[in-house]
Amino acid sequence: MAAIDALTGDILQCIFRIVTADAHKCLRYWKRALPVLAICRRWRELTIHLVYSTVIIGDGPVIESSYMPVDVCTSSDIGTRNQNTNMDLLLSTGYIKHSRELVITQTPTEYPIQLLVFIKHALGNFCEWTGIRVLRLSFCTTIYNYELHSENGREDNARAAQIAQDIAEVLCNVDTLAIRTMLDNEMLIKFAETLGRCYFGQLKDVWWMTPACIGSDCTSTRLTTCLLRHANNEQSMPLVRPQQLKSMRLVPYTNKFSWQCFRFDKQSNNIVFESLTNLSLESRHYGIRVPDGTPILLENELNISFPNLRHLSLICVNITPDIIQLFAASPLTTVVFEGLLENALHLQVLNLNRLSMLKVSTWFGCTISDEKFCTESNALFQSVECAVVVFSVDIDDMAINATDVYWPCLTHLELCSEYIEDLALDLVPRVPNLVYLRVRAFKAGKDETEQSAQEYFECLRQKYSQPSQSNITNVVLSFANGRPKSFDDLATDLFVHYLPKLRNIKLDNAV
Numbered sequence: 001m002a003a004i005d006a007l008t009g010d011i012l013q014c015i016f017r018i019v020t021a022d023a024h025k026c027l028r029y030w031k032r033a034l035p036v037l038a039i040c041r042r043w044r045e046l047t048i049h050l051v052y053s054t055v056i057i058g059d060g061p062v063i064e065s066s067y068m069p070v071d072v073c074t075s076s077d078i079g080t081r082n083q084n085t086n087m088d089l090l091l092s093t094g095y096i097k098h099s100r101e102l103v104i105t106q107t108p109t110e111y112p113i114q115l116l117v118f119i120k121h122a123l124g125n126f127c128e129w130t131g132i133r134v135l136r137l138s139f140c141t142t143i144y145n146y147e148l149h150s151e152n153g154r155e156d157n158a159r160a161a162q163i164a165q166d167i168a169e170v171l172c173n174v175d176t177l178a179i180r181t182m183l184d185n186e187m188l189i190k191f192a193e194t195l196g197r198c199y200f201g202q203l204k205d206v207w208w209m210t211p212a213c214i215g216s217d218c219t220s221t222r223l224t225t226c227l228l229r230h231a232n233n234e235q236s237m238p239l240v241r242p243q244q245l246k247s248m249r250l251v252p253y254t255n256k257f258s259w260q261c262f263r264f265d266k267q268s269n270n271i272v273f274e275s276l277t278n279l280s281l282e283s284r285h286y287g288i289r290v291p292d293g294t295p296i297l298l299e300n301e302l303n304i305s306f307p308n309l310r311h312l313s314l315i316c317v318n319i320t321p322d323i324i325q326l327f328a329a330s331p332l333t334t335v336v337f338e339g340l341l342e343n344a345l346h347l348q349v350l351n352l353n354r355l356s357m358l359k360v361s362t363w364f365g366c367t368i369s370d371e372k373f374c375t376e377s378n379a380l381f382q383s384v385e386c387a388v389v390v391f392s393v394d395i396d397d398m399a400i401n402a403t404d405v406y407w408p409c410l411t412h413l414e415l416c417s418e419y420i421e422d423l424a425l426d427l428v429p430r431v432p433n434l435v436y437l438r439v440r441a442f443k444a445g446k447d448e449t450e451q452s453a454q455e456y457f458e459c460l461r462q463k464y465s466q467p468s469q470s471n472i473t474n475v476v477l478s479f480a481n482g483r484p485k486s487f488d489d490l491a492t493d494l495f496v497h498y499l500p501k502l503r504n505i506k507l508d509n510a511v
Contacts, residue, residue: 009046016047024054024136026105027084052095055132057085057122058105085122101134102171108139112188113156116163123170135174137195139181139188160191168198178207209251224275240264242271247278259302271304279306280313306330319343324350337361341376352384359390374404381407388412395420402426414438422460423477423491425498428470438476442510445483453483457490467500475502478510 004012016036023033033051037044090096108115123129168174177199179192192210200206205225225247242262262271273279309330315338324346332354337344338361352358360380381391391407392414400421407413410431415424420441428434445453475495479487488507496502 012043013046013050016043016050020047020050023051024056024101024103026103027056027058030054030056048095049098052090053099054101054103055085055087055090055096055099056103056105057087057119058107087122097131100131101136102129102132103136103138105138105140108183108185108188112139112185113159116160116187116191120163120166123167129170130173132171133173134176134178135171135199136178137180139183156187157190160187161194164191164194165198168195174199175203176205177203178209180207180209242276243274245273245276248273248276249280249282251282259304263302269302271302273304273306274308276306276309278311279309280315282313282315310334312336314339319346321346321349333357335359341373341380344380345376348380348383352386355384355386357388357390358384358386359392361392362394370398370400371404373398374400378406381409384409390414392416400427402430405430407431408433410434412436412438414440416440416442418443420444422463423494425460425464425494428468428472428499432470434470434472436474437472438478440478440510442478442480444479444510445487446480448484448487450484450486453487453490457494460494461497464494464498468498470499471501472499473501473503475499475505477505477507479507481509 007015019036020033022029024030030051033047036047037051087096090099104119106115106119177196179195181188181192189210196206196208224244240262241264259271262273263269304326306327307330309327309332311334312327312330312332313336315336319337319339328349328351332350333356335347335350335352335355335357336359337347341360341362344360344362347358347360377391377393381389386409388411389409390412391410394416396417398417405427407430411433413424413427413431413434413436415427415438418441420439423441423444424437424439428437448456477488477491477495479491491507492505495505
């Protein structure tokens with residue numbers, strides 16, 4: 001085996017990109033990447049631009065309620081971590097002039113205007129900021145800031161707007177903007193709106209994940225990529241030229257989305273997304289995916305077309321034949337659907353046989369009878385002839401009889417439940433073209449002892465004593481944490497025996 005010193009610089013950089021991939025997310029991850037710089041001069045030269053390309057102010061996400069238990073942090077901890085930064089180190093080494101991305105992660109507490117003032121002062125007026133092209137700003141949520149106060153109301157809102165303008169002047173070359181917050185605070189919303197308004201005319205990419213409505217006075221944009229997580233209609237969103245968009249993700253949250261914001265030519269009812277190759281339409285209700293969401297609506301007077309769309313994702317959108325018909329003429333190669341199985345049947349309008357990949361996911365909360373599940377899944381997966389067909393399903397509260405299903409077109413199957421009958425081995429003969437199987441049984445092995453586990457797998461070995469004719473090459477098994485030590489070995493032996501073409505098998509804990 002060749003020594004690592006024998007690897008070329010290009011190969012090493014590929015490795016280092018993986019090692020430092022999360023360094024831009026928060027200060028904690030950035031610090032984890034620093035040891036790479038201390039190995040040797042060659043490694044330092046190859047990685048320094050990867051590590052030092054991001055300036056981070058604050059360490060908000062690591063203390064957000066969704067990232068760590070709230071009982072291990074206090075309000076004072078939050079204030080301290082908000083002021084953590086790698087800026088001093090970058091300034092002292094001179095590498096700040098090479099930075100291209102600025103990440104500000106803050107957790108507002110009590111009076112958020114003080115936090116905005118801190119951000120402004122932290123940025124100062126360094127000439128080095130002219131190199132910043134990407135600005136990512138997150139206001140994090142904890143139990144301490146669900147209800148934020150404003151001392152002077154309208155006056156604080158005006159100050160917040162002025163701070164946003166000052167920041168836009170200092171970071172004058174930003175062309176990618178990402179703002180994320182779930183805080184419904186009037187002053188923070190004003191700050192986000194003003195920042196978006198200042199930058200919108202020069203942005204190529206925007207990731208807008210706030211309760212604020214993005215606004216602009218400009219008459220044209222350079223946007224090629226956008227993620228809009230909240231409702232935007234013709235009153236609250238500036239016009240966007242549909243011709244130049246290449247990738248778009250719409251997550252309208254609780255309100256309704258209107259396509260009018262793409263109607264740049266008011267004299268015409270035609271909206272043509274000429275360059276769009278990736279489109280994701282998603283539905284959420286108060287941040288939670290729901291299987292019958294309806295915020296993506298059609299307006300009868302508009303003619304919308306996607307002549308070059310390749311990749312389409314429909315996540316929790318209440319699909320109707322009219323919505324699917326929008327994409328019937330598009331040259332699709334990949335379709336990802338998540339929602340009700342009965343809605344997935346509408347996908348057949350798209351001529352699925354031309355696809356290279358189809359993925360259908362259904363999960364808990366989708367009430368459906370066993371008989372209806374078998375009928376609808378059979379109808380969908382007996383006629384599709386894609387190279388890759390993935391079916392991911394939560395089968396909790398369902399008793400699937402293997403003789404009632406037949407999915408000859410499936411290549412990938414993912415099953416999720418507390419317990420899964422025979423670990424899905426009974427379904428293998430009903431899916432003749434399957435090459436990948438994942439079984440997530442959350443409680444499998446939980447109450448087993450070494451002896452009961454041995455008895456359980458002995459019954460399965462007798463039931464599946466003869467190797468199958470299956471083409472499955474990869475299996476992932478996820479069982480309950482705390483299961484007997486022998487449980488994994490017994491499961492591995494069973495699958496290796498029954499699936500003669502199996503090459504890889506992985507076992508882990510179901511989460």
